[in-house]
Amino acid sequence: MAVVFVLGGALTALAVADYAHAGWTGGRWRVPAEAVTAMSWLTAGTVTAYARPRMPFGWLLAAGGLCLAASGALTAHASLAAIDGRVAEAAWTGWVGGWVFFPHLGAAAAVYLLFPAGDLPSPRWRVALPLVGAANVAAVLVTALTPGPLAADGPLASVANPIGGVAWAPSALPFAVAAINATFLSSVFAMRLRLRGIDARLRPTVRLVFWLAVVNTGIGLLLIEPPGPWIYGMAVPSTVCLTAAVSFGIVRGALWDVRATVGRALTFLALTGCVVAVFVGAVTASTILLGNDVTGVPIAALIVCIGLTPVQRRLRDWIERLLYGRRTEPYAVLSAFGTTLEAAGEPGEGLRHLTELAAASLRLPWVAVELRAAGTTPVASAGRPQGSVVRLALRHHGEDLGALVVGLRAGETEFAPADRRLLEDLARQAGAAAYASSLTAALRRHRADLVAVREQERRRLRRDLHDGVASTLTALGLKTEVAAELLPHRPERGAVLIAEVRADLATALSDIRRVIEDLGPAVVTDLGLRGALATLARRFSSDNMTVTADIAPGADRLDPSVEAAVYWIVNEALQNVAKHAQASRCEVTMTVAGTDVDLRIADDGRGVPPDATAGGGMPNMRLRAEEVGGSWSVGGPGVGTEVRATLPLAVPLTATEERLDD
Structure with missing residues (x-):
């Protein structure tokens, strides 16, 4: 693989040198674009083959990049030989450079079909790879057998096909190109179908590669008949992002931080667009105002040098906030939480505001607070649980009160250090609120217990008074009435009853004292x-x-x-x-x-x-x-x-x- 990479790099350098020596006959835009594209394929293929040698992707990417580099180098050398009058040399090298390009397209279609696990979407697609190979072989044969000049313009327009060719080849060329485009479109469609039943952890990776493949395929269709040199400026970033996404998606699999890669890709694409716009604008303005496009190049370079760093920083910050929220502004998040906590009516409301603030500030799918006193049921939450979660302890004065439960974003298996630090700071700040909430819950629980105990004591006191003192006093009243009736006629019997009433009164007084003692331990x-x-x-x-x-x-x-x-x-x-x-x-x-x-x-x-x-x-x-x-x-x-x-x-x-x- 190292040999392939070095050989491809040498061929790319040779192509750029020959085109420059020939006066950029291939175009100032197309030649650098093809060179960067070839190196992106070679680099991605080398990294992928080194990390996953048993999977076909590294070898396909490297082979495609080598074919693209060889096509550029041979075509450049043929153009230079035609300018120098070496017609035979120009004919054979130009002829090989014309058809060696097509295996690169076949490798790209095969990558789309097999991504990300190296197998086809289903058994029904087993004929897809043979069709891709057949379409590219047909394109190679038709190109190699087409008689006439090797190019429509440039130095090779005067150089004929060295083998002469066959008469039917020019008529078959549109069908071969259409077949290749059909294989590309079907391969991209197969990736779209794969999204339905793929593992949830790999879905964000495949989705990103799918959309990059759609963009790259669209640009490739436009390159058949380029609408202008600007199309090459779009082809480079789209191809580089695609090969990088494929390589990292295969090398790191589910551990790949999709959002981080998306953020870098978006930043790179936006920055590239700005640079291309500045160059095109400066060159166009120079051509209109001064009549030449030479002055516009240094002006555009000066503008890019001055504005590149601040523009890149602003784009990166904007995309970072779009994907990750305000994790780069921890002080602002903590300050907002403190303000929210001050305005909260009670600790439980403060915890609810914490979950909402964390979910909104860091673009998190789910944030919840669990307290030990409440068991595993969250006392406050924001969002919906999905995928894996991370638990951060809530402590106050060394006491473990519960946990701040945070759901990972889609495509992530762990938080970045910046996210982790901010969440730990939030958990520390929330410890006091969790402690206050626990105290409030305990106070309410004990208040309810006290109310229940008071009610039980009241019922017991009522029962004791009713069954003891009240019944004794009722009996005493009856005995007193009987005694009053007996005293005039039977004084002896009345005296006995009065003695019993006196004894019962002593007992009732003892019961009343016991009830009084039960009301509160005054005896203590x-x-x-x-x-x-x-x-x-x-x-x-x-x-x-x-x-x-x-x-x-x-x-x-x-x-x-x-x-x-x-x-x-x-x-x-x-x-x-x-x-x-x-x-x-x-x-x-x-x-x-x-x-x-x-x-x-x-x-x-x-x-x-x-x-x-x-x-x-x-x-x-x-x-x-x-x-x-x-x-x-x-x-x-x-x-x-x-x-x-x-x-x-x-x-x-x-x-x-x-x-x-x-």
Whole structure:
């Protein structure tokens, strides 16, 4: 392949040198265009064959470029020989140079048919390659056998075909050219059909090559009868972009950054168009105003030299923004996000604005924010998920809060470093908003839990008042009426009833005091935690069950909120034991373990049945423990039940609360 590349380069250089020595008989536009086209084919073929030697594309591109270079070199040498009077030499080299060009067209059609995997679109297309070969062989034979001069104009117009030819060849030439054009069009159509069922990762690559092939084929049809020298200025960039796209698409496959290549190709095409327009305009103006086209060339060169860099920079920036958004302006994107976050009504709205801003600023198909508290369901998103995604961690003060999930653009398998840096900056900025959103969600969740607990407590209090105090007072009223009726007639019996009313009043007063204590652990304030737990133990002790409270030294000096949590957990647990456990003994123990206090309520009852359903008591105990930063668990089924809670000695302030206190 290296030999082919060097040989093709040498032939191209020889063609340019011979045409220049012959006075540019081939045209100042056509000769450089053919030279650049031949080198683009040779370069693309060499790179592709080196990277993918088992695929046919490299060899087809290199062979096509070599044929194009050989045709140019032989035709140039023949023109120079005809000018110098070496007619025989001019005849044979010009004759070979005339027909050796056609294999180049056959190679191009074969590349279109086989791209990108090296196989045909379907078995029905198996006759396509033989037809391409037949059309090009026919073109070679017709060209080689056409009698008469080797060219319509120029030095070779006076040189005849050295083998004489056959009479039917000129009539067959239009049909051969039409057959070649038909193979080109059918090959491009085959590529269009391939887009329907191709792998989604390769579709952007094939689509780009398809449209470049359409442009290149159209320009090739115009070159049959060139409408002007400007057509060669269009042929060069279209061919270079096409061969580069084919080569990189095969070499890198699905890893090819299609957008980056498209951006460079568009920049190159636009810049080339500007340069061509400047040259044509300057030469045309010089011809009209000064009567010659020589002055316009240095003027155009001066304009291009002065304006090339700024024009290229502006074109590149514009196309970069068209394909990638504002990734080259990270400060502007971050500033816009900060402004949006300030104007957001709540953290959740700020996260939604973040996803919309990132999707619009970077031309991303999908952006979403996932928070750990909400599971895998995004709390905010923009666009629709498609293809692969990249996850960036959302952190705040070292805490992992969730992820910023970003969908890759079509044709990409990873983000460019500039995209990655900007997304990481956005993720860092969004960490605070995610933290605020998590706090808001937790606050709402705890508020709902508190509302539920308050409602449960209200119902329990209503039930206790109705079933206990209210029924006792009703009975007392009835006994008082009976006693009032009996005192005048049966004073002894009335006195007995009054004594019972007095005893019942004491019981009712005790019940009322218990209800008052249940409304808030005032007993803890009055007696301390040790005394309050001892009071609970005495209250729930009975002839059938003994309750003991063992508080280790230091375990009764806790944060007030932790003391309240301990009291309510023990109260709720003892109520459950008294109602459901059928136990004879229940022990309440508290010990200190480092910075935590270990609370244990264990009974020897029937345990928790396997089919038991949790009522309001267990969720209440768990919520009491979690509110102060602790944990809660219950043991069973089996003999006995053990309720355990691990609570901090003091409730620590969160980082946010510490900053607020400061």
